[in-house]
Amino acid sequence: MMTASDAITEGWYEQDERYLPAHHQPGLLLDLLLARDISSHKVLRGTGLFYDDILAGHSRVSPQQLRQLIANGEKLSATADLSFRWGQLLWPGHYGLASQLLQHAGNLQQALDVLTRQRRWLSPLLVPRVFCDRQYCYVQWLDACGLGEQKRFMVETAMTALSSYSRWQSRQQLPWEYGFSYAQPRADEQYRTHLGSTLYFDLGVDVMRIPKTWLQEPWPQASATAFRVAARHLNTEPEIAESGFSEAVYQHLLHHIQQPLSLAETAEHFGMSSATFKRKLQRHDTHFQHLQDQVRLHASLYCLHILGWSNEQLAQYLQFNDLTNFRRAFRRWCGRTPGESRQLFLQI
Amino acid sequence: MFAHLILHRRKLLLIALLAFASLLASLWLGDIKPLAEVDWLDVVGEGGTGVALAVWMVLILGSRPAGRVTDWLTLGLGFLFLALWQDTLDEFIRLPGEQWWDQWLESITMPIGMVLLTTGLYFWHQEQLILNRHLRKREQLFREHHLSDDLMYLGQADYLRQQLQNYLTSAQPVTVVLVELSDAVHWLRRYGIAESERLLRESAEVMLITLRNQDLICRYAGSRFAIVLPDTTHAQACTLAWELQQALEHCAFRTHTGERVFQQVNWFAALATAGEDASALLQRASDGLEARHDAQAVA
Numbered sequence: 001m002m003t004a005s006d007a008i009t010e011g012w013y014e015q016d017e018r019y020l021p022a023h024h025q026p027g028l029l030l031d032l033l034l035a036r037d038i039s040s041h042k043v044l045r046g047t048g049l050f051y052d053d054i055l056a057g058h059s060r061v062s063p064q065q066l067r068q069l070i071a072n073g074e075k076l077s078a079t080a081d082l083s084f085r086w087g088q089l090l091w092p093g094h095y096g097l098a099s100q101l102l103q104h105a106g107n108l109q110q111a112l113d114v115l116t117r118q119r120r121w122l123s124p125l126l127v128p129r130v131f132c133d134r135q136y137c138y139v140q141w142l143d144a145c146g147l148g149e150q151k152r153f154m155v156e157t158a159m160t161a162l163s164s165y166s167r168w169q170s171r172q173q174l175p176w177e178y179g180f181s182y183a184q185p186r187a188d189e190q191y192r193t194h195l196g197s198t199l200y201f202d203l204g205v206d207v208m209r210i211p212k213t214w215l216q217e218p219w220p221q222a223s224a225t226a227f228r229v230a231a232r233h234l235n236t237e238p239e240i241a242e243s244g245f246s247e248a249v250y251q252h253l254l255h256h257i258q259q260p261l262s263l264a265e266t267a268e269h270f271g272m273s274s275a276t277f278k279r280k281l282q283r284h285d286t287h288f289q290h291l292q293d294q295v296r297l298h299a300s301l302y303c304l305h306i307l308g309w310s311n312e313q314l315a316q317y318l319q320f321n322d323l324t325n326f327r328r329a330f331r332r333w334c335g336r337t338p339g340e341s342r343q344l345f346l347q348i
Numbered sequence: 349m350f351a352h353l354i355l356h357r358r359k360l361l362l363i364a365l366l367a368f369a370s371l372l373a374s375l376w377l378g379d380i381k382p383l384a385e386v387d388w389l390d391v392v393g394e395g396g397t398g399v400a401l402a403v404w405m406v407l408i409l410g411s412r413p414a415g416r417v418t419d420w421l422t423l424g425l426g427f428l429f430l431a432l433w434q435d436t437l438d439e440f441i442r443l444p445g446e447q448w449w450d451q452w453l454e455s456i457t458m459p460i461g462m463v464l465l466t467t468g469l470y471f472w473h474q475e476q477l478i479l480n481r482h483l484r485k486r487e488q489l490f491r492e493h494h495l496s497d498d499l500m501y502l503g504q505a506d507y508l509r510q511q512l513q514n515y516l517t518s519a520q521p522v523t524v525v526l527v528e529l530s531d532a533v534h535w536l537r538r539y540g541i542a543e544s545e546r547l548l549r550e551s552a553e554v555m556l557i558t559l560r561n562q563d564l565i566c567r568y569a570g571s572r573f574a575i576v577l578p579d580t581t582h583a584q585a586c587t588l589a590w591e592l593q594q595a596l597e598h599c600a601f602r603t604h605t606g607e608r609v610f611q612q613v614n615w616f617a618a619l620a621t622a623g624e625d626a627s628a629l630l631q632r633a634s635d636g637l638e639a640r641h642d643a644q645a646v647a
Binding site: 189 | 505506509534537541542545568572630635638645
């Protein structure tokens with residue numbers, strides 16, 4: 001299941017790796033805040049960045065610093081739409097070849113391929129995982145290297161970014177549906193205004209989906225030539241890791257979902273001792289059991305609700321000895337039994 | 349804050365100079381008391397009040413443009429501050445008995461300050477009434493600045509819900525109109541951050557002009573605005589919304605390069621039904637707006 005696009009690239013980037021040019025996505029967020037008469041000192045407090053350095057164009061930020069910038073922005077902005085406005089501006093963006101590819105993508109399929117392959121540059125904190133079944137194409141959003149409290153902000157940004165970008169490129173509003181892992185916010189007017197009315201909260205996973213027929217719909221302003229030249233240039237660049245550390249672990253666990261891995265086995269795969277592995281996960285705001293649970297929950301939700309599997313099939317697939325154990329585990333993952341979860345999905 | 353404080357630098361300088369002069373005069377003419385003689389309770393009481401007055405003065409000056417009202421308020425607080433300053437100095441310095449100005453600074457400045465401050469507050473009250481009239485369509489009878497939008501200077505959705513709830517508890521019919529500027533989703537990409545925000549602000553200004561005195565406009569989210577029309581039937585609300593649409597679509601908005609920006613406006617009016625709360629009413633209005641939007645897309 002879902003293995004075709006899950007090929008694991010070797011290596012990963014970590015939360016303290018300063019690789020992202022500060023004038024790329026961080027620059028846009030900064031512009032939005034500065035336009036509201038907030039001083040750059042306040043916006044950059046605690047990030048270790050200086051506005052003059054960013055303007056010079058050589059400054060690079062780590063995912064951790066970008067997260068701090070988001071936290072500052074959330075605190076300083078009086079309106080609740082900062083994440084959505086940032087999302088509207090995010091893509092195609094001005095991030096070199098990756099942006100050129102997005103700009104000239106011929107259809108949604110190509111655009112999603114670019115987003116997945118270039119996620120390190122286009123969507124460094126929250127990365128898309130794209131998969132299809134017979135009817136739908138799904139874009140699931142994964143924490144790349146530890147977002148913590150800024151996860152919701154980033155989910156809002158990423159989902160708005162993909163909707164707004166695909167709407168702009170295709171010159172029409174696409175029928176995206178949105179699912180969120182968290183409960184419905186008390187005030188959902190920003191979601192309705194920026195994303196539309198097909199919103200499902202408290203699903204246990206952050207995912208968007210669209211009927212597959214839209215993948216091949218040609219986009220008017222694409223240039224196949226420019227796209228191919230940009231792709232060719234990209235191929236000549238040295239290969240670097242595209243996954244964030246948490247995401248890499250998630251993908252590895254997903255790849256081996258039928259042979260549940262222990263912490264020690266996983267640590268060995270990543271070439272480090274169990275203790276180092278644990279520490280590294282902790283620095284990425286997560287722990288092994290949490291990731292393991294997330295992987296199994298997400299797979300279970302897909303199998304139960306999209307593929308229509310029975311509890312027995314799923315328990316067997318996930319190597320549970322008996323149904324009671326499976327039900328108990330499922331409840332631990334998302335707070336509901338499989339039956340209750342099914343009820344919830346029936347209402348959708 | 350600092351931009352405003354610079355406007356008043358002369359007043360601040362004068363007060364600082366007077367305070368400094370009285371300190372010099374006291375030191376020159378008097379003797380410093382031994383620490384044992386100092387009444388610390390007095391120092392804390394009088395000195396503390398003086399500090400509080402100085403803070404008030406900086407806060408007021410830091411938030412006000414120059415003008416008559418500001419002058420009165422500053423002079424009033426300034427005099428009060430000088431009186432307390434001299435009081436505090438007396439705790440540390442003993443002056444020979446015949447210093448008329450010491451007595452004068454302590455006892456005369458206080459009532460003068462009170463009179464000036466009271467006059468200032470009276471003028472401020474009159475000024476506030478005029479400003480309220482300017483802000484009327486943005487806030488009506490309820491002010492809550494932390495719920496206001498830093499882009500439009502209008503109330504946000506939370507403020508709207510609170511206000512709407514107040515209207516719903518009264519018996520008169522209330523209608524909510526949600527207005528959407530349909531093209532505004534592309535403004536950010538086409539014209540950039542500053543221009544798109546300016547265009548939204550100007551659209552809000554046009555809407556403010558077309559509304560009646562008793563109406564209230566808030567920024568709902570993104571390019572959606574909500575207008576609360578108290579004591580208004582559905583038909584009246586529709587007429588008002590149609591007029592508003594005409595005004596927006598015919599107004600020649602321009603970017604800084606002079607390019608004409610055309611507006612397309614979509615709206616939906618929802619009359620509050622009995623027992624409906626603010627959130628439910630707004631949900632219904634959003635549903636209606638989206639249905640109308642989809643219908644236009646199909647057509």
